[in-house]
Amino acid sequence: MDLPDKLASWPRVPLANTPTPLHPAPRLTEALGGPRVLLKRDDLTGLATGGNKTRKLEFLLADALAAGADCLITAGGPQSNHCRQTAAAAAKTGLRCCLVLGGEPPARCEGNLLLDRLLGAELHWVEKPRRKEAMQQLAEQLAGEGHTPYVIPIGGSNAVGALGYVVAMYELAAQLRQFEEQVDCVVAATSSGGTLAGMVAGARLCGFQGQVLAISIDQQPEADGTFAYRDAVRDIANESCELLGSSGGITDSDIHINHDYLGGGYGVVGQPEREAVRLMAETEGVLVGPVYTSRALAGLIDLARRGTWAPDQTVVFWHTGDETALHAYGDEFLTD
Ligand SMILES: *Cc1c(COP(=O)(O)O)cnc(C)c1O
Numbered sequence: 238m239d240l241p242d243k244l245a246s247w248p249r250v251p252l253a254n255t256p257t258p259l260h261p262a263p264r265l266t267e268a269l270g271g272p273r274v275l276l277k278r279d280d281l282t283g284l285a286t287g288g289n290k291t292r293k294l295e296f297l298l299a300d301a302l303a304a305g306a307d308c309l310i311t312a313g314g315p316q317s318n319h320c321r322q323t324a325a326a327a328a329k330t331g332l333r334c335c336l337v338l339g340g341e342p343p344a345r346c347e348g349n350l351l352l353d354r355l356l357g358a359e360l361h362w363v364e365k366p367r368r369k370e371a372m373q374q375l376a377e378q379l380a381g382e383g384h385t386p387y388v389i390p391i392g393g394s395n396a397v398g399a400l401g402y403v404v405a406m407y408e409l410a411a412q413l414r415q416f417e418e419q420v421d422c423v424v425a426a427t428s429s430g431g432t433l434a435g436m437v438a439g440a441r442l443c444g445f446q447g448q449v450l451a452i453s454i455d456q457q458p459e460a461d462g463t464f465a466y467r468d469a470v471r472d473i474a475n476e477s478c479e480l481l482g483s484s485g486g487i488t489d490s491d492i493h494i495n496h497d498y499l500g501g502g503y504g505v506v507g508q509p510e511r512e513a514v515r516l517m518a519e520t521e522g523v524l525v526g527p528v529y530t531s532r533a534l535a536g537l538i539d540l541a542r543r544g545t546w547a548p549d550q551t552v553v554f555w556h557t558g559d560e561t562a563l564h565a566y567g568d569e570f571l572t573d
Contacts, residue, residue, distance in 0.1 A: 238414075238443055240407055243481045247400060248299035252326055253291040254283040255405075259412045262554070264520035269541045271548025275418070276523065277409060280530075280558035285325035285352055288318045288558030289432050292401030293393035294326040300397050302330065306387035310375055312337035312368040314504060316528065316562040319392050319429075321349040324358035334358040335379075335386075337372050339365030348565025392429025396476035402435020403442060403477055409553070410443045420447045421546060425555035426533035427451035427494060428503075430466060432557065434473035437491055441474075442483060447553075452536035453496040454529055455503040467492050498536040504528050506569045509535035514563070514570055526559025527566045533557075 239245070258278040266274045282291040301309060309327045313320040313336070320336045327334035336358045338350075346354060353360065363371040372388050379386040389398075413420055427433045433451045440449055458464035470492055478485030500507040510531035517525050517534060525531045537554055546552060563570065 238407060238410055240404065241442065241481055241483075244400065244403060247296065248303060249295045250298040250302065250326075250330060252282075252284050252295050252298065252329065254281065255292075256408045256412060257281050259409065259416070259553070262521050262523075265517060268516060268520050269538065272421070272541060272546035272550040272552045274537075275420070275551060275553045276521070277423075277553050277555045279405070280524075280556045280560060282558065284322050284329070285356060286558065286561050288322050289402075290319040290322040290393050291326070292405055293398035293431055293435075294322060294401070296397050296400045297389050297393055298326050298330055301332070301387035301389075304385070304387055306332065306385050308333040308335060308379055308384050308386045309389060310335045310337065310372050310379075310386050311389040311393070312339070312372050312391050314338065315340055315343060316349045316504065316565050318349060318526075318529070318559045318562065320358070321352050321356070321561065323389060323393070324353050324356035327358070328356050333384075335361060335375055337361045337363055337368050337375065339363065339368050348562045350565065352561060390429075392431055394429040394431030394434070394473065396473055396480055399431045399435035399438065399473050399477045400480065402432050403439035403481070406436055406439025406445055407443045410445055419551060420553050421550040422448045422450050423553045423555055424450050424452060424533060424537045426454050426529040426557055427470075428454040428456065428529065430470040430473060433492070433494070434470045435477060437470070437487055438474040438477040438485065441485070441487060441491070442478065442481070448493060451492075451494045452498055452533040453494050454532050455499065456494070457496040457499060464494075467494055470494075495536060495540075498532055498539070500532065506531070506566060509539070511570055511572075513538060523556070524560035524563065525556065526562050527570070528562055529559045530556055
């Protein structure tokens with residue numbers, strides 16, 4: 238199915254190698270005893286290795302360039318894949334890049350942090366809760382010095398960034414048609430929400446029949462059942478549809494977020510994440526990362542063992558690309 242006209246002609250800076258591969262994972266499937274697992278390899282988008290932020294950045298960079306920006310500002314954790322990909326996108330387009338990182342500079346510069354520096358980004362360390370405010374302050378300061386800064390929200394998660402995953406759902410749908418595959422469920426990690434919002438919007442627009450199931454990395458409902466995060470994902474998904482001239486009409490019931498696998502919190506590696514990294518590595522020769530994809534895969538593994546899917550059903554595990562962060566965790570993955 239072709240992209241809707243408005244999406245096909247939306248300004249976009251080419252950064253990603255797409256379509257990313259979609260391939261079976263037969264030995265992982267066998268180890269789980271089903272369902273049949275396919276891997277969608279957004280770890281191979283190719284920008285300073287790859288990852289899901291690259292698809293969002295194609296749209297965000299075009300927006301930044303249209304606004305006359307000469308400098309990108311974004312924020313994340315010290316091992317942020319989003320920051321790494323933003324630094325690479327800035328380098329490739331000749332923009333300056335300022336990263337606001339939450340926490341203290343670690344003793345050793347490794348993993349994504351090392352790559353941020355090699356990609357020429359300027360690092361600004363602030364306490365984690367101050368990241369948004371610090372981005373605004375930095376933007377004002379740079380504007381005062383005669384620059385034109387462009388602030389990309391954490392994770393690149395807004396309606397423009399999410400268009401990257403609307404395109405990605407059309408891409409998946411085209412691959413499934415080409416390979417004559419039917420998919421019951423797509424499983425992916427969710428944290429700042431833009432990827433999920435784009436997938437949900439794209440699924441609606443391209444008529445994807447399966448379920449999109451997000452495994453929450455760090456977001457959960459309040460005790461009273463309100464779930465501000467799901468509301469935010471729904472709003473971004475509807476805004477993305479509206480940008481494309483569609484009414485959207487996405488409601489809470491269209492958004493499936495499982496928050497049973499939060500473990501020890503954001504960036505804390507536990508036994509399920511360790512098992513997931515090893516299982517994928519030893520069965521498929523594919524590396525998943527410490528913070529996002531190992532947790533999402535651990536969720537898929539547990540759900541499979543609980544019989545969530547029949548052995549003949551097909552599940553796509555969407556690899557969103559964080560294996561570069563493994564290098565900052567080192568021996569945490571070697572203890573059992
Ligand atoms: C950012 C990220 C996610 C989550 O995507 P959001 O759009 O922030 O929800 C998943 N996996 C990896 C590897 C990421 O870096």
